Amino acid sequence: MLELSGLRDAIIDGNDKLALQITEEALRQEVNPAELINKWMIPAMDEVGRRFEAQEFFFPEMLLAARAMKLALEPIQPLLAASGVEPTGRVVLGTVKGDLHDIGKNMVGYMLEGAGFEVHDIGIDAPAEKFIEAVREHNADILAISALLTTTMPGMQVVLDRLDQAGMRGGVRVIVGGAPITQAFADEIGADGYGENAGSAVSVARSLMGKD
Numbered sequence: 767m768l769e770l771s772g773l774r775d776a777i778i779d780g781n782d783k784l785a786l787q788i789t790e791e792a793l794r795q796e797v798n799p800a801e802l803i804n805k806w807m808i809p810a811m812d813e814v815g816r817r818f819e820a821q822e823f824f825f826p827e828m829l830l831a832a833r834a835m836k837l838a839l840e841p842i843q844p845l846l847a848a849s850g851v852e853p854t855g856r857v858v859l860g861t862v863k864g865d866l867h868d869i870g871k872n873m874v875g876y877m878l879e880g881a882g883f884e885v886h887d888i889g890i891d892a893p894a895e896k897f898i899e900a901v902r903e904h905n906a907d908i909l910a911i912s913a914l915l916t917t918t919m920p921g922m923q924v925v926l927d928r929l930d931q932a933g934m935r936g937g938v939r940v941i942v943g944g945a946p947i948t949q950a951f952a953d954e955i956g957a958d959g960y961g962e963n964a965g966s967a968v969s970v971a972r973s974l975m976g977k978d
C-alpha cells in the first residue's frame with residue numbers, strides 16, 4: 767500500500783525523485799491533489815522551516831527540499847490549472863523585490879488559473895516598476911503580490927505607492943499574501959484583499975471581481 771507520509775519525508779529529505787514518484791503513484795491511485803498538498807506537502811515545508819529556524823537545517827537543505835516540492839508539484843499543476851471556462855479576470859502575479867520564494871506564489875497562480883483567471887506571472891525578485899509595467903501591459907484587473915520574508919514585506923507598500931504615483935491605483939485591485947502577511951498588514955498598506963492560502967486567494971479574487 768502507498769504510504770503518503772513518504773511524500774512528506776521525501777520532501778523534507780530533499781529526495782526529489784522519490785517525492786515525484788510517490789506523487790505520480792498517488793495520482794494514479796486517484797488520491798485527491800488537495801489532500802497531497804495540504805496534508806503532506808505544505809506540512810513538509812513547514813517542518814523544513816522549523817528545522818531551519820532551529821539550525822538543524824541550513825540553506826542547502828532548505829533548497830533541496832524546495833526542489834523536491836517543486837518537482838512533486840509538477841504533475842499536480844495541470845490538475846489545479848484545468849479549466850475551460852471564460853476568463854474570470856486578468857491577474858498579474860509576482861514576488862516582491864529581494865525575495866526569491868516562489869512555491870506558494872506558483873500555487874496561487876495555478877489555483878487562479880484553475881478558477882478561470884488569465885494569469886501573468888512576472889516571477890520572483892520583481893521591482894515595483896516591473897509590477898506596474900505588467901499591470902499596464904496586460905490591463906490587469908487584479909495584482910497579486912507575494913512576500914515570504916519579513917524584510918521584503920515593505921516592498922508591497924512600494925508597489926502600491928508606485929501604482930498610485932502612476933495614477934493606476936483606481937484601475938486595479940491589489941491582493942497580498944505569503945507566510946508573514948496578515949489581514950492587518952494588508953489593511954495597513956491599503957491593499958484590497960489578503961489571502962492566507964491559495965484557496966482563499968481564489969475566493970478573494972473572485973469576490974473582488976464581483977463573482978461571489
Ligand code: B12
Pocket residue numbers: 808811812813814815816818819825828829831832864865866867868869870871873874910911912913914915916917941942943944945946960961962963964965966967
Ligand atoms: C523553501 C524555502 C526557501 C527556498 C525557496 C525556494 C523557492 N523556489 O521558493 C530558499 C532555499 C531559496 C529559501 C531562501 C531563504 N529563506 Co526561506 N524558506 C523556505 C520555507 C522552508 C518554505 C516556503 C514555502 O515554499 N512554503 C510552502 C508554500 C506552499 O507556502 P507559502 O509560500 O507560505 O504560500 C502559501 C501562502 O502563504 C499563500 N500565498 C503566498 N503568496 C501569496 C500571494 C497572494 C497574493 C496570496 C493571496 C496568497 C499567497 O498561499 C500559498 C499557498 O497556500 C520557509 C518556511 C515556511 N514554512 O514558510 C522558509 C522561510 C520563509 N525562509 C526564511 C529565510 C530566513 C530565508 C533566507 C533569508 C535564508 C538565508 N539565510 O539565506 C533566504 C532568503 C532568500 C531570498 N532573498 O528570498 C525564513 C523567513 C523568516 C522571516 N521572518 O522572514 C523562513 C520562514 C524559514 C524560517 N522559519 O526561518 N527559502
